[in-house]
Amino acid sequence: MGRLQRGLSTLTLVTIPVAIAINVVVGQLALAVKVPLYLDSIGTILVGVLAGPWAGALTGFLSNVIWTVAGWYTPAIAFAAVAAIIGAMAGAFARAGWFREWWRAVLAGLLTGLVAAVVSAPIATFVFGGVMGSGTDAIVALARSIGLTSLGANMAQGAFSDPLDKAISCLAVWGLLRALPKSFMARFPSAASA
Amino acid sequence: MSPAPSLYLPQPTGLQPLHPLTKLVLTLTVLSGAISLADPRYVFATYGLILVPLAGWSRILGPFLRYSFRALAPFLLSLVIIQGFFYPGELVIFSLGPFHYKAEGLGFALLFSGRLLVGLGASLLLLLTTRMDHLMQALTQRGLSAQIAYIVVTTLQIIPRFQSRGEAIFDAQRARGLKTEGSLLRRARALFFLVPPLLFSSLMETDARAVALEARGFGKPGPKTSWAVLTDSGGQRIVRALCAVAALAMIGIRLAAVARPR
Structure with missing residues (x-):
């Protein structure tokens, strides 16, 4: 918590609300063109890369809090920890230089998606009784019909949906980093390693 | 707005x-x-x-x-x-x-x-x-970081503007002939012309916001007064x-x- 107690720089602080709004609006654009992806964590990954794992985790966590309090999807807050892990992992991968080449950014996204699937499955199983109340429940039903347990079926669903979504999101952030002006990037603490 | x-x-x-x-x-x-x-x-x-x-x-x-x-x-x-x-x-x-x-x-x-x-x-x-701003104020008085309260309240305020900007970009690109319906590949391709304009325009305004906040002493330590009074x-x-x-x-x-x- 040391990083958070010292506080965020003002630039990071004003970027986080914008990043959360990006999560919301890009997620809604993905819905509008009916692509079977969530694309609701691009802002989270971007903050993780630019401002480090703690800021990324905070962005992810508060993003889900906002989904709940805005009244769009009340259960979102239960998955806030998963979103925080996604932001933290993006920050850690960026510090290790994984956002320098496009293929490593994709790999970082795949790994992040796998972790997200593993962490969100117990929440879906033990808080929501093994369903998500969305179209992905068809995958859960399929997995259980071939004999998987409730927890196993939720992991299978996540492993099916999350890695692809996070890989594409990370690739989008990689592209964004290449396109943003250097003067903008240079003001962030972690941008040098990305 | x-x-x-x-x-x-x-x-x-x-x-x-x-x-x-x-x-x-x-x-x-x-x-x-x-x-x-x-x-x-x-x-x-x-x-x-x-x-x-x-x-x-x-x-x-x-x-x-x-x-x-x-x-x-x-x-x-x-x-x-x-x-x-x-x-x-x-x-x-x-x-x-x-x-x-x-x-x-x-x-x-x-x-x-x-x-x-x-x-x-x-x-x-x-x-x-x-009211979410009142809840955040109450939590800040009990020790929640003022930065976290700022993020939650600000995000809720700027989201409507972002949504209308997203809709404007969606309409503008369609008016230029972007196909947002049809096969999955075509719809996925449409995102390439919708997402980047939104990201660039929104990220570029953060600089101005940071300067405006600094100029008003947001980063200063110490207690801050609040406009709304919560009764207990x-x-x-x-x-x-x-x-x-x-x-x-x-x-x-x-x-x-x-x-x-x-």
């Missing part, structure tokens, strides 16, 4: 005028009830005998029931179908090909639907009766203490029941 997304419905009576912390503690107490009660009858009674009367007292019964049902319905449907067929059990109600619908699964689905109804209902009651009372402090005791008791009883060897 459209207002910040919020479920808050102002009323002069009921829960609305209470201190935000009282409502938060009430919600957390009901949530601990939802996870610790193991009998579906008690779970549904919590909704019917605590949450519904509170919503009625706050004059938001209609919206409360509507939002509760809207939030629960997709879970209810999936739970009743999936757990009914795949939860381990013996009492077969009916069979569909190789799959058997079992009473144990239906019972499990009902218990979880009840828990979700209570959990979602308690959260909705808080959101319907509490001795009665509410007692209610909060009783709620905390009740929540701990319910969780304690549940843990004891789980730990007891059968």
Whole structure:
């Protein structure tokens, strides 16, 4: 918590609300063109890369809090920890230089998606009784019909949906980093390693 | 500009005028009830005998029931179908090909639907009766970082502007001939022309915002004064203490029941 107690720089602080709004609006654009992806964590990954794992985790966590309090999807807050892990992992991968080449950014996204699937499955199983109340429940039903347990079926669903979504999101952030002006990037603490 | 997304419905009576912390503690107490009660009858009674009367007292019964049902319905449907067929059990109600619908699964689905109804209902009651900026102010006074409160309140304020910007970009690109319907590949391709303009235009304005905040001394240490005044009372402090005791008791009883060897 040391990083958070010292506080965020003002630039990071004003970027986080914008990043959360990006999560919301890009997620809604993905819905509008009916692509079977969530694309609701691009802002989270971007903050993780630019401002480090703690800021990324905070962005992810508060993003889900906002989904709940805005009244769009009340259960979102239960998955806030998963979103925080996604932001933290993006920050850690960026510090290790994984956002320098496009293929490593994709790999970082795949790994992040796998972790997200593993962490969100117990929440879906033990808080929501093994369903998500969305179209992905068809995958859960399929997995259980071939004999998987409730927890196993939720992991299978996540492993099916999350890695692809996070890989594409990370690739989008990689592209964004290449396109943003250097003067903008240079003001962030972690941008040098990305 | 459209207002910040919020479920808050102002009323002069009921829960609305209470201190935000009282409502938060009430919600957390009901949530601990939802996870610790193991009998579906008690779970549904919590909704019917605590949450519904509170919503009625706050004059938001209609919206409360509507939002509760809207939030629960997709879970209810999936739970009743999936757990009914795949939860381990013996009492077969009916069979569909190789799959058997079992009473144990239906019972499990009902218990979880009840828990979700209570959990979602308690959260909705808080959101319907509490202004988010007031809740953040109350939490900041109790030690929540002012930065986190700033992020939550600001995000809710800027989202409507971002949504209209997203819609404007969507319409502008379609007017230039972008196809946003058709095959999956074509729809995915459309995102390439929708997402980057939104990202660039929104990120570029953060600089100006940072400078504006710094100029107003946002980063200065020390206490800050607030425009809104939150009223609290001795009665509410007692209610909060009783709620905390009740929540701990319910969780304690549940843990004891789980730990007891059968």
